[in-house]
Amino acid sequence: MTVRVRFAPSPTGDLHVGSARSALFNYLFARAKGGVYILRIEDTDEERNREEAVRGILGGFEWLGIRADEGPFYQSDRKALYRAKAEELLASGGAYRCVCTVEELDARRKVAQAEKRPYRYERTCRDRKVPDGVPFVLRARLPEDGEVVFEDRILGPIRTGNRELDDFVILRANGTAIYNFCVVVDDVEMGITHVIRGNDHVANTPKQIHLYRLLGKEPPVFAHIPMINGPDGKKLSKRHGAVGVLAWRDLGYLPEAMLSYLSRLGWSHGDQEEFTLAELERLFTLEAVNASAAVFDVKKLEWVNGRLIRRLPAADLAGRIAPMIAARGWDPAAPWLGKAVAALQERSVTLVQMVDGLAPFYAEAVVFDPKAKGKFLTPEALPVLAGLADAVAKVDPFEAGPVGAAAEAWLAAGGHELKKVGQSIRVALTGAAVSPPLWDTMAVLGRERTLARLRAAAAGA
């Protein structure tokens, strides 16, 4: 039987990194098993604008490069199906009508709580003929004794006494279905063989298993993956900073980095720290997923991202940052861009940082950092700058190698140590105390701008 898995987010607007990882694990499992990965949007909540709510999720997957084999399917399109299935259950006795009102239920629940007694629906309507013409909900008829046991592929055996459960609602008075019911109906309908989802669903699983049985179906294999928490150990949320996958993109992270990092949260393959999607697709196994929660560590993500940036061809990077460059009003087609990127990639952790580093090259005039200027553009440094300009003026080609050779030769002849005058040169060229290596910087600037900046600085500008 071919493996069929699904990721079923409720549309909240953006793809949370925790959701992204759940989706990733599902996707990887499908790929590793030669199975099918399905995307299903659980938008039974109505109201919200579906288009907009779903855009963030689909956009997130598009960025990550995770494509669904089937779907996206929308639960809001399948309401009739749920209703029909619920009625089937009613006919077969698997469900029954309940006319207890929300108010009554709330009151009883309160009493139970006051008495420190766990509240469960007392099955008032279970075996009675309910009056016609009164609003009713449908409740599942669960066994009163015994227990449900399932073998979670990650957590191991999980047993729940049926006494812990109650006859929960599957169809609201308004005729719409409740989550637990939709999930089961859809999973049955879509032929899902493995349900891989967040740990927060383990408590739902026994209920869902009962629903499978009531429907006369065999439950799938369950695998509950651990949660991703913030540094404080609490569920990762907005107050921990960026949680949407697309927000990380905007911060300058590469989808490959996000994928690689996410895969290592709760899963591992020996000591290997970095993975390509292709590697993950053949290496992933549920057996290697651990049971305990993980903390999202931005520092490690940064490390992965930086490694990737260093490793990527400069041309590739230039293409990726082109939109960001254009957004700043700069020319992404600048002929020297490739060289600049090559010089910057070793010292950029994010794409945003890299683009920031481009500023001195795009700037019309040098923008001086006052501190750097005061410290390094000293009177005694100025003649060196003027001399250096002359020394490299005729170098051809004006590339880092030859420029550096000429510059260093001239410096040595004059008894100037690069260690001493380097920063002055740097500030003259870029206005900042930090930049790529000097000769690279000159090569990127080109002969004309290099000489102009050196001479302007020398003249005290």
Add this chain to the structure above:
RNA sequence: GCCCCUAUCGUCUAGCCCGGUCUAGGACACAGCCCUCUCAAGGCUGCGACACCGGUUCAAAUCCGGUUAGGGGUACCA
């Protein structure tokens, strides 16, 4: 409250299933050193963990029980 899950360096993890090879390995972070025109990158070194208590055993990070801590669930939410 009740039910369920989890528990190895600050963080991600290897090891745990099939006890000895573990004076517990790797990575991020942090500190120091080296390299060096700045910043990085890179190299080296250091710091640093089996939550606790019992039990089983010749032997426990590994098996069992309890405690504690954290997380999740407990809806006519998803």
